[in-house]
Every structure is written in structure tokens, then in C-alpha cells.
Amino acid sequence: MKNRNNISAIIPVAGLSSRMKAFKPLLPLGKRSILETALNLFKQNGIADIIVVTGHRSVELENRITAMDATWIYNPDYHQGMFSSVLTGVRHLSNDCDAFFLLPADIPAIRTHTLREMLRAYQSGKEKIIYPVFDGLRGHPPLISTEFKEKIEHFNQGGGLRACLADFDTQAMDLKVCDRGIHMDADTREDYEAILKKSVGINVPEPCECICLLENSPMADDNIVGHCKKVAEISVKICAHLDHNPPLFDIHLIEAAALLHDIARKEPNHATKGAEILENMGFPDVAAIVLAHMDLKTTPDTPLNEKEIVYFADKLVVNDRLVLDFEKRFKEKQSRYKTNPGAVEAIGARLETACIIKEKLSRVLKKDLMEVLQ
DSSP states (O other): OOOGGGGEEEEOOOSSOOOTOOOGGGGGETTTEEEHHHHHHHTTOOOEEEEEEBBBBBHHHHHHHHHTTTTEEEEGGGGGGGHHHEEEEETTSSSOOOOOEEEEOOOOOOOOHHHHHHHHHHHHSSEEEEEETTTTOSSOOOEEGGGHHHHHHHHSSSHHHHHHHHHTOOOOOOOOOGGGGOOOOSSSSSHHHHHHHHHHHTTTHHHHHHHHHHOOOOOOHHHHHHHHHHHHHHHHHHHTTTSSSSSSSOHHHHHHHHHHHHTTTTTTTTTHHHHHHHHHTTTTHHHHHHTTSSSOOTTTTSSSHHHHHHEEEEEEEEEEEOOOOOHHHHHHHHHHHTTTTTHOOOOHHHHHHHHHHHHHOOOOOOOOOOHHHO
16 A cells, blocks of 8 residues: 655645736635645645745745745746646655645635545555546546656646646546535635635535535435435425524535435434544534434424424425325334334334424424425
8 A cells, every 4th residue: 555654745826816816825714824724734634745836926925834834945937837836846846755736725625535535545546646526527636646757847748737647547547526626716806705605614515515425425326315305405495484684594504414314324323324424524513413313302492403404304205205294104104113112112202303393493483384395
């Protein structure tokens, strides 16, 4: 297996930021700048050898880069474009480096789990280049073996690094990831605003990412995906009718948890297994709701919350159909299991919880819940 300790990262940050009309590396992204966010992405994955290639306004960056225990290298030819900065970084890789990530600093909204999956694929496989792929398109950062270092350094045709690496596609792997951030760069003000929005919700996957996770799961199938989509639809509909300013609940969190609640449906104890998967991916709030979607304890006095909305919506959906009379369905289920007292008790507890949530929703909605859902 390849040595993870010998993997580096190159972050070109030398450009003029002309389309943005602001110096992109220092634009804020939460509590950090864009550049600091990119640096932190690699540090969280144990990549210690990070080379930041500077150029335009280099002096403003040098102390910040040094403070984050990264190496900065000035590219005097930065006016010649991105590939000149790539070459500067590649030439300064250590002799014992086996492979390197390449990430322009203005693509910072990538999840740490994405890099973790790329490292795992590289270490366990024979491929020399790993490309992250979302929605059928390659994105950043590629992970490139230093076996190609000399060829990159001597490449003198047009098209930059992409054209250079195209000759080695037979030695490359496209790794499907459920991370739209691999395509999001801050070229314009609108792009930056989208990245800001993405970074705020980085711990909650977008609907398109949730569908990707479901379709990638070996523990789900088309029927399960259809069921999850319907539960999400009902959950969002309920939230949309909870007219309150500011909103009572995080509708994006609810939609994500509803879409992913059965991500491990084919496994025993699928709620626990699904929560474990999502926790490991960096989605702890989603995981907490998924963990509770089968068995949830509540009281009439407990404030209505996201877990209860997803739990209730799940009890209203059979396969991919809305079935409003959940009480009748639960009682029929109890009858089928009448020779199993434990099962009857568990079904009764779930029914009781669903009825309590129904009453709480009716009070908050100030209208008939079933009318809302129809």
C-alpha cells in the first residue's frame, strides 16, 4: 500500500483575481479566509507538506501562509497563467514525495470526506491519478503521482496541466464523490456568494448530494430512493406551512435527513448504521435525525423539533405513497404480529409517538394537518 505520509499539496494562489475585482485569497469564508480554508482542508486530512504558490500581491500572503505551517514559493512568471504556478509548485516538491493534490485556492468549498475517499482510493489502487467526479464531471483537486513530475516540468504545448495529463488517462481513475464543491470556484462575485452559502451549510448535504449518496449506497435501491424522496417532500411541505419568522426549523437539515433516513435500509439496525455512515462523512446533525427516525420518545410538552417532523413524515409514507390513515395501518400491523408481544409493544410505542407529534403539528399549524398534506 502507498505511503500516505509522502503525499503533498500544491495550492496556486498567484492570479490577478481580475474577474472578481477583489483579492480572492483573503476574501472571508466564515471565520477564515478562502486561502486559510483551503489550507485547513489538507491539514484535516493529515497532509503536512503544503506548497502555496504566490505571485500577485505575494507580500500580503507570506506571513499568513507561514503562520499556518505551510511553505510559500513566489512565482515570478505568474502573469503567464495558472500553469506557470503549477510548474513552480511541482519543481519544489520534495524528493520523497509520492503524489500531490493540486487545488487552486479559489475552490475552497470541498468536504474533508472527499479528500479522505481520494486518499483511500489512491493508497489501495494501482491508478496513478485520481480525479473526483460529481454529476459526471471531473473537478478539483486531482491527486497526481510524482511519476509524472518530469513530464509535467517539460510539457511545452498548450492547454496547461489538463492537456499534459490527458496522455495518461489510462492510468487514471474517476472517483465518484457526492460533493458539488469540487466544481465551485470563486471566479466572479456571484460564484463567491454561492461558495459563502455552501460553506455555511457545509455540514448539511444539498438535495443533489443526498440523491448521489443514496444512489451510491449498496444498502439502498430504487424503491428505497423513491420512498426517501416522498418522505422529504412531505417533510418540506409540513415545514412550508409552519408560517413563522424567523423560521422555526432548519428546512435544509430536515430535507437532507428525510432524503437520507434510509441510506442503510438493507442493513440490520439500519437507523444506527445510517447515522454512523453520515457521522463519518461529517454530517452529525443529519445523523442525529436519521438515528431517531425509527424509534423516538417524546411527550406533548416537548417542543416540536426536526427529528419529530422527519419521524412523522416517514410514518405517513408507504413505499412512495402518502397514506394519511397511519393509525389504521399501525393497528393492522399490530394484529399481524399479535403472537409476538415485543413487536406489538414496539409498534404501539411508535404509534403513540406519531399521534403525539400529529397533535403538536396541528396546534402549531393552526389548521387541519391532513388538509395541509392533501
